[in-house]
Amino acid sequence: MIRRAIIIVLDSLGVGEMPDAAKYGDQGADTLGHILDHCPQLQIPNLQKMGMGNIKDAAGGRLKVAHPEGVYGRFMEHSTGKDTTTGHWEIAGLYTPKPFKTYPDGFPQELMEEFSRQTGRGWLGNCTASGTEIIKELGQEHEKTGKVIVYTSADSVFQVAANVDVVPLEELYSICEKARGLLHGKYACGRVIARPYVLQPDGQRVRTSDRRDYSVTPPEDTMLDLIRADGGTVYAVGKIHDIFNGKGITKSVHTVSNDDGVTKTIEAIKQDFRGLIFTNLVDFDSKYGHRRNPEGYGKAIEEFDVRLPEIRKAMKPDDMLILCSDHGNDPIHSGWDHTREHIFGLMTGDQLKKGVDLGTRSTFADIGETVTAIITEGRKKTPIGESMRELILQEDEG
Structure with a gap:
């Protein structure tokens, strides 16, 4: 039985354009692929072992390994938009049909x-x-x-x-x-x-x-509220608290960098509680994606990859780890802004199957519904999303 899920969002690490990317001016966007173009010697063996390169069309197949050990796949955004709030809310099981208003000519x-x-x-x-x-x-x-x-x-x-x-x-x-x-x-x-x-x-x-x-408050209960209502702890690391305006969160800590975010996530993992640890690593987006710095972005991924074994070692037998992104931010794309891309999903844990290809899922919300279904043992359900519990857990957990 899994008592706790750990979700770490590698903010903006998209894995290729969505089918509707052209509507957003993002045709051809590929955050991971274009980073690899500029960093051909990219060293991310731990992410590769989990299956990052085996995700459909990820980096053109250049990072594939013969026998990936994690559960891996890509997820399409069902909501309209390509921003942090919409992406995280959808990961947590909330559909945003109308994009938040933008001000390309400035505010009135x-x-x-x-x-x-x-x-x-x-x-x-x-x-x-x-x-x-x-x-x-x-x-x-x-x-x-x-x-x-x-x-x-x-x-x-x-x-x-x-x-x-x-x-x-x-x-x-x-x-x-x-x-x-x-x-x-x-x-x-x-x-x-x-x-x-x-x-x-x-x-x-x-x-x-x-x-x-300072975000708007989610209009419905998300994965966070549901796990909290079920008696679980919801431990937010980094800007997760801000993105959800505190809704559904029981404890939160501020971070000053990706590395600090990983350290504070590990500190949370070493504590004993049932529920969710939800981390955002914003440097990928703010320091490298928006600043159109593919080399810096590549180095940041390598630095995260080095710490993955430390995260895995801290985990308990009844923990599951999910790595994902929330949108794209192609560092060679025109302008300075996010790109409409598939997000990646990688999962591992002692009780998860190995080498499972999830293919392409129709919404980010499948992540949140899966976590909610597992942690609450089916007692709660997110507004949208389909549970992947049967696909990812070993037979005795089915």
Whole structure:
């Protein structure tokens, strides 16, 4: 009997375009494949052993192994969109039929005026931009005037950047909370994100790890709520708490990097409880995908791969591990934004079968429903998704 599931999201590591990718301007997107093009000596033996290269069409078959030991497959996004919130919500069993509203031309003037009135600060930018580029462009003016930098992307995000020596961190968080209160109804927006940075002695403006996301609350119960309602612990690592606005979570910890996220996940695994550990490793997306850095992305995957045996060693006999992504972010694609791709899924544990090919599943939600069905022993069901329990568990667990 499995008492606990560990889900680790390698944020944005897509494995090839979805059939409808062209509608999103993402035809030909392939995050993993294009990373491998730029990093042909990529060393990820532990992910390969689990079956990463054996997933249908993943990296053109270049990472295949003869006898994969994990359960592996790819998942299509049923919801409309390609953002973090939609992806994680669907993994947890929630369908989002209407994408969150985006602001390619910036936010309406009347909204920005009210934002300025409520926060007591003016604003700069209000445009679509790369976060690292816009603080280079507007940082000096921000530091001179005290006006905060506001920008968005192809996702439904209202991002506020500020130098922490100009706008103290707690004030920046308060500003974002006020923005969150404004961004509903006709101004609906998926996330407000605080983007603090520091000015280094050499003049470089570097974002800190004190980012905070303010999401809308999921409109229905997800895997998290259902496991919690069944008496289980839901332990969130990284920005999972922010993505679900705390809904369904019993404990959460902040992380400052992928490596820190892995360490804190291992610390959670070593504790004794029934339920779910849900981790997001955001650096893949924020540091390498959005910044269009395939070499850096490849190195980050290698660094994660090195720690996989440590994760596996910490697991108990009644644990199961699921690795997946939440969307794509092809680091050689045009622009700076996410890409509409299949996500990968890799599963392992003492009680799971070996070498099972799940093929292509029709929704990310099959992950959440499988976890919910196993951890609650069938007592709870997610809004959408089909359980893969019979496919992945050994016979005596069926």
